[in-house]
Amino acid sequence: MVCWLALAPQPPAALAQPSPNQPDALDSVGLTPPPCPLIVPKNAAALQPVRIKPKEVRLKNQLGCLSQEDAIYGPDGCPRQLCTKATGIPLPPF
Numbered sequence: 001m002v003c004w005l006a007l008a009p010q011p012p013a014a015l016a017q018p019s020p021n022q023p024d025a026l027d028s029v030g031l032t033p034p035p036c037p038l039i040v041p042k043n044a045a046a047l048q049p050v051r052i053k054p055k056e057v058r059l060k061n062q063l064g065c066l067s068q069e070d071a072i073y074g075p076d077g078c079p080r081q082l083c084t085k086a087t088g089i090p091l092p093p094f
Helices: 023-027 042-047 054-063
Strands: 071-073 079-082
Touching: 054 071
Parallel strands: none
Antiparallel strands: 071 079
8 A cells, every 4th residue: 555645745835945035035924024126227127136134234234245236235124226346346367
């Protein structure tokens, strides 16, 4: 006799893993926070930097920009301003 319970699909909540791209979506209790205002053109909304946890803002801003697609964050965890080439951390040549 085959045990079908082992093959039963898991409920979605059991499969959900925290994602660094959606920290507030999974850690939030209650209502989700309102969306951040776009700091990129509307036709490039997919390039909007992700929201981070408010408690991580200070450290993130202290670390600086990793690229031009990175951002400076406000106290609510929303990106406030895109980084520029001048503010990015220089990478070694290939």
